[in-house]
Amino acid sequence: MVWLDLSNNHFTGKLLEDFGDKLLCLQYLNLSQNQFEGTLPSSLGNMRDLAKLDLAFNFFSGEVPNELLVGCSNLQHLRLSYNRLNGQFFSSKFNLSTLLQLELNNNGFTGSLLNVKLETLDILDVSNNYLRGPIPTWATKVTWIISMRNNSFEGQFPCQQPMSEGLLFLDVSHNLLSDHPPSCIDFTNIAEIHLEGNKFTGLLQDFLPNSSSSLSVLNLRDNNLSGFIPDLIGTFLNLKLLLLGKNHLKGSIPKTLCLLKNISIMDLSSNSLSGTIPSCFQNLTFGVMEKYNETLEQDQMQIMNKFIDENHIYGDLIKKNLELVIDIEAIGLNEIYLVDKNRGSSYKGSILNFMSALDMSCNNLIGEIPQELGKFTQIRALNLSHNQLMGPIPVTLSKLSNIESLDLCCNNLSGNIPLELTNLNFLEVFNVSYNNLSGEIPMKGQFSTFEESSYEGNQFLSKLPWEKRCIINAETPHLELLPSDATKGKWYEVDLLAFYACFFPAYAVFFLLIVSLLYINSH
Structure with missing residues (x-):
């Protein structure tokens, strides 16, 4: 047997220790998406001809046996992602120098990448592990995909040599990388850049490609970037996600952002942005993306291997195309963190097809909310909170027919809450607290479900419904135990002389009654 595929079933249990010894001729083994458990047998290292091994999405645990990392010297594609494996995978005994695809994401691997040298890789995914140390120079030669998010890599991104011109995806987010941007990246064909959650410093413009027609995701959130938002971003016409939050950017919002006609999420x-919200934002639809990862999928990134009966023993009977498809959603990529509905949420993979949001909160924006924002008919979340916006809440916001979260708190907004907003049937979170709003609070439709905290801090709003209920309960008449004119003191004041005169005779009568009963009936 040279080809065995048991993937996408419900197999359980452990692999026998002699599993590899019984299948020495295998070239392709796929046990992914089952419920196998236990440690990997060392006999896998005896499968010298094995070229493709896929054990992803199981419950395998323990360390990867050295026999596999040394003996399977012809291995080209190795997927161990989404298991419970741990220990050091990259050791000095590592002998898989022919690898094209290596996916180890979502395990518990430790150690450093400096112990090995892999210069033939097309795909490297080691995300969501416990790897540490600097990123090795050989990583810059990876051809298509580099994903190293959620580890403890540190230092500078290696740039001793230029990266591959065909690089489509780079994700080194949530590590400890610092200093200047990875200047060696060739942005010609890159579709997604994720550098979020590191310690990068410098000007934002230094992290941008000079030009890119294929860039769809630019994620630089949660770093120490400074400077202005350059007009250059407006030239990335295919940009769908622009995430620049939690940095030290200043200046006004450039009108060139209005050229991003395909934008779906902007953070x-x-x-420390200042100035007004550009009215030309009306040119942006913030519509739902047609298809996330469209750029990647258009490249048809699947690795094919035609198994052909070279000796023609079986003729055309067993000609078969063997595919090891790159699962863009399962590869551990593309996780986007947003604050909406008063909480932080992570969006990953295909769910991003249905998400659209604009977040400009926690800046120094001034002026009125542009009427033109009412043209974002497809937007799901709009957050303008914690700024210095003034003026009325635009009635045009009632046209945001798909909005689920609208946060305008902590500004200087005035006037009434437009009654037309009650037509927003999908609104789940609404917050206008700590403004200068006045008038009645609409209590119709979804607005009848919002809590008092959505409106607090507006001293000119009429009595809140919650306060009215409390007043009604407080004014309910009580039954007076004593007439107010019967005594000038409080109703609970007692004449002690009268109390003692009543108490002791009653006590004596009760005591004598008990003694009499016991005397009459001693039992």
Whole structure:
């Protein structure tokens, strides 16, 4: 047997220790998406001809046996992702120098990448592990996909040599990388850049490609970037996700952002941006993306291996195309963190097809909320909180027919809450607290479900419904135990002389009654 595929079933149990000894001729083994458990047998290392091994999405645990990492010297594609494996995978005994695809994401691997040298890789995914140390120079030669998110890599991104011109995806987010941007990245064909949650410093413009027609995701959130938002971003016409929040950006929002006709999620929050919200944002639809990862999928990134009966023993009977498809959603990529509905949420994979949001909260924006924002008919979340916006709440926001979260708190907004907003049937979170709003609070439709905290801090709003209920309960008449004119003191004041005169005779009568009963009936 040279080809065995048991993937996508419900197999359980452990692999026998002699599993590899009984299948020495295998070239392709796929046990992914089952419920196998236990440690990997060392006999897998005896399968010298094995070229493709896929054990992803199981419950395998323990360390990967050294025999596999040394003996399977012809291995080209190795997927161990989404298991419970741990220990050091990259050791000095590592002998898999022919690998094209290596996916180890979502395990518990430790150690460093400096012990090995892999210069033939097309795909490297070691995300969501416990790897540490600097990123090795050989990583810059990976051809298509580099994903190293959620580890403890540190230092600078290696740039001793230019990266591959065909690089489509780079994700080194949530590590400890610092200093200047990875200047060696060739942005010609890159579709997604994820550098979020590191310690990068410098000007934002230094982290941008000079030009890119294929860039769809630019994620630089939660770093220490400074400077202005350059007009250059407006040239990335295919950009769908722009995430610049939690940096130290300043200046006004450039009108060139209005050229991003395909934008679906824009996060400029938690910076020091000033000025007004550009009215030309009406040119943006913030519509739902047609298809996330469209750029990647258009490249048809699947690795094919035609198994052909070279000796023609079986003719055309067993000609078969063997595919090891790159699962873009399962590879551990593309996790986007947003604050909406008063909480932080992570969006990953295909769910991003249905999400659209604009977040400009926690800045120094001034002026009125542009009427033109009412044209974002497809937007799901709009957050303008914690700024210095003034003026009325635009009635045009009632046209945001798909909005689920609208946060305008902590500004200087005035006037009434437009009654037309009650037509927003999908609104789940509404917050206008700590403004200068006045008038009645609408209590119709979804607005009847919002808590008092959505409106607090507006001293000119009429009595809140919650306060009215309390007043009604407080004014309910009580039954007076004593007439108010019967005594000038309080109703609970007692004449002690009268109390003692009543208490002791009653006590004596009760005592004598008990003694009499016991005397009459001693039992």
